[in-house]
Amino acid sequence: MAFCPNCGAQIPDDAKVCPNCGTVLGSTNAYVPDPTDHTDEFTAQDISDNKVFAMASILISSIGIIITLLAAQKSEYAMFYARQALKLMICQVLCLLLFIIPILGWIAGGVCLLVIFVLKVICFYNICKGKAKEVPIVNGFGFLK
Secondary structure (H helix, E strand, O other): OEEOOOOOOEEOOOOOEOOOOOOEOOOOOOOOOOOOEOHHHOOHHHHHHOHHHHHHHHHOHHHHHHHHHHHOOOOHHHHHHHHHHHHHHHHHHHHHHHHHOOOHHHHHHHHHHHHHHHHHHHHHHHHHHOOOEOOOOHHHOOOOO
């Protein structure tokens, strides 16, 4: 006899569903889509045509965002990464405010700026792969959806 992983009730070895709680038994390798991956929302043509503008918005921050807004405003893919770059830029400005606090703020600000640099590298890598993923740490911020 086997036991249900959900309720712990005894179930027959060949059971597909727990008779006690109704849990489906068997393989738990179901595909769960990544909620931060928006690649399917964009066409392959849009992604390939506007990778440069997406890269510019991540690499050269405010100037790159302005260039993207002016040159690729019809591209949803480029606008997606312009929003991601704007989130990173706002976080960068907030990190720079930490430098007002002596010693502890300098350390915390430096660490935060290093984390933002790593996030920009991750974004750049995703752009090179043709993916549209939200920035890992700042994706929970409610602004610029």
